[in-house]
Amino acid sequence: MHSLPPEFDRGVVTTVHQGDCHVGDVPDVTFSTVLGSCISACVRDRVANVGGMNHFLLAEQSGSARDRYGASARYGAFAMEQLINKVLSRGxxxxxxxxxxxxxxxxxxxxxxxxxxxxxxxIRQFLSVEGYVATSEDVGGTYARRVLFKPYSGRAFVKRLDSDLGASVAREEMALARRRVIAPVPADDIELF
Incomplete structure (x- = not known):
C-alpha cells in the first residue's frame, strides 16, 4: 500500500458530495470525493492558483435524438458550467x-x-463542445475511486478502492438514480496511491 505524499498528509480537507461544487485558493486546502459511476471534474486557473471540484451523476438517459441524455444532461452541464464559472470569476x-x-x-x-x-x-462531449481538453484523467474501469485535489497547486491523487467500499458507493448511486434527483438549470499529473 502506498501512502499519501506529504502535501496530502495535512491541511483542511473538504468532502465534495454528489451535487456539490467547491472552489478554493488556499495552499493547505484539499478537496476529497469518492466516485463510482459519478464524474468529478477538477478545474484550475493555473495563473491565479484557484481551483475547484464538482461531483455529478447523470441519472437517466432519454431516447430523444435532440436531447440525448435527457433532463440529467442539463444537470451535468449545469455542474460543469457552475464549476468553470466559479473558477473563472475567482481567477x-x-x-x-x-x-x-x-x-x-x-x-x-x-x-x-x-x-x-x-x-x-x-463529460468528453461537453469539454469538446466548449473548446476544452482534459489535461489528465482517470476514468472507467470496474472500481470506485477516492480523488484528492489541491486547488492551489492543481495536484490530484487517485486511490482505487476495494470491492467492499465500491459496493457501498454503488448502493448510494443506485438510490440517487432511482430518485432521479435533477438540479434546476439556471455548470500536474495524476498519481495513484
Whole structure:
C-alpha cells in the first residue's frame, strides 16, 4: 500500500458530495470525493492558483435524438458550467488559463446499465463542445475511486478502492438514480496511491 505524499498528509480537507461544487485558493486546502459511476471534474486557473471540484451523476438517459441524455444532461452541464464559472470569476477570467482533470465513470454495479460509460461520454462531449481538453484523467474501469485535489497547486491523487467500499458507493448511486434527483438549470499529473 502506498501512502499519501506529504502535501496530502495535512491541511483542511473538504468532502465534495454528489451535487456539490467547491472552489478554493488556499495552499493547505484539499478537496476529497469518492466516485463510482459519478464524474468529478477538477478545474484550475493555473495563473491565479484557484481551483475547484464538482461531483455529478447523470441519472437517466432519454431516447430523444435532440436531447440525448435527457433532463440529467442539463444537470451535468449545469455542474460543469457552475464549476468553470466559479473558477473563472475567482481567477483571471481567461479560459485559456484553465486546466481540467476528470475522474470517475466506473462500472461498479451491473444494475446501473453502465451509467459510468455514459457519464464519461457526456463529460468528453461537453469539454469538446466548449473548446476544452482534459489535461489528465482517470476514468472507467470496474472500481470506485477516492480523488484528492489541491486547488492551489492543481495536484490530484487517485486511490482505487476495494470491492467492499465500491459496493457501498454503488448502493448510494443506485438510490440517487432511482430518485432521479435533477438540479434546476439556471455548470500536474495524476498519481495513484
Amino acid at each position: 483571471t477570467g481567461k479560459k485559456q488559463n484553465l486546466e481540467i482533470k476528470i475522474f470517475g465513470g466506473g462500472k461498479i454495479n451491473s444494475a446501473l446499465d453502465d451509467v459510468g460509460a455514459k457519464n464519461i461520454e457526456f
